[in-house]
Amino acid sequence: MIDAHVHLGSIPSKGEKWGNFEEYKKIAKKIGVEKYCVVPIGLPNNFTDKTTPDNDSVLREADKNNSVIPVYWFNVFDLPKTLDGRYKAIKLHSDIGEVAINDKRVVDFVKKINLPVFVHTNESKKYSDLGTVSSLANKVDVPVIAVHSGSVTKTFFKLDNYTFPKNVYFETSGIQYAVILKKIYKKFGAERIILGSDYPFGDPRVSLAMIETLDPSEKEYKLMTKENISKILNIK
Numbered sequence: 020m021i022d023a024h025v026h027l028g029s030i031p032s033k034g035e036k037w038g039n040f041e042e043y044k045k046i047a048k049k050i051g052v053e054k055y056c057v058v059p060i061g062l063p064n065n066f067t068d069k070t071t072p073d074n075d076s077v078l079r080e081a082d083k084n085n086s087v088i089p090v091y092w093f094n095v096f097d098l099p100k101t102l103d104g105r106y107k108a109i110k111l112h113s114d115i116g117e118v119a120i121n122d123k124r125v126v127d128f129v130k131k132i133n134l135p136v137f138v139h140t141n142e143s144k145k146y147s148d149l150g151t152v153s154s155l156a157n158k159v160d161v162p163v164i165a166v167h168s169g170s171v172t173k174t175f176f177k178l179d180n181y182t183f184p185k186n187v188y189f190e191t192s193g194i195q196y197a198v199i200l201k202k203i204y205k206k207f208g209a210e211r212i213i214l215g216s217d218y219p220f221g222d223p224r225v226s227l228a229m230i231e232t233l234d235p236s237e238k239e240y241k242l243m244t245k246e247n248i249s250k251i252l253n254i255k
């Protein structure tokens with residue numbers, strides 16, 4: 020199995036740290052997750068001063084551990100000129116500066132880097148709803164993965180209003196209710212769904228349970244937990 024969305028680092032709260040990569044690796048091993056797409060964790064100061072979290076830490080981890088698939092975290096205020104060739108994908112968290120997923124700066128950067136792009140989505144926010152995902156995907160040729168698949172209940176109702184080009188994929192972390200994923204499965208099929216945990220915010224065991232609510236065939240299960248993302252990232 021491959022977990023398409025994992026953060027390297029802990030969530031700090033009142034002097035305490037929640038989760039850590041050592042814990043993640045233990046969980047992954049226990050449940051049979053062989054590889055994981057890793058981005059650095061966005062700390063509160065990154066969102067207030069519009070800086071990009073520490074991407075280099077992910078490359079250092081990837082050098083030590085070949086289960087790590089490095090993903091570069093970008094924001095439009097802090098764009099690099101070039102990207103290290105070890106990164107397999109890029110990720111936008113549009114809460115930094117509240118920049119819309121289909122903002123021209125995002126579109127231009129995605130086109131320039133030409134790697135699959137993960138985008139944080141939240142259907143209750145104008146700049147990160149699934150309409151903006153559809154709009155970005157229509158403008159670029161790379162796969163666009165909607166992290167959290169819109170997340171909130173509203174997604175369930177809004178799904179019918181959107182059309183998505185074939186390069187849009189839906190990731191399973193942070194989805195509020197199983198019925199949202201069930202609707203995505205019914206409308207778009209297992210070919211468009213990707214397992215992701217968003218650890219330490221989520222947990223791969225929760226994401227797997229969500230996938231099981233679909234009662235998928237063995238073939239569909241493999242697509243969602245490994246083959247779709249392997250194909251997107253061109254990895255074995």
Ligand SMILES: [Zn+2]
Binds near residue numbers: 024026217
């Ligand atoms: Zn995340």
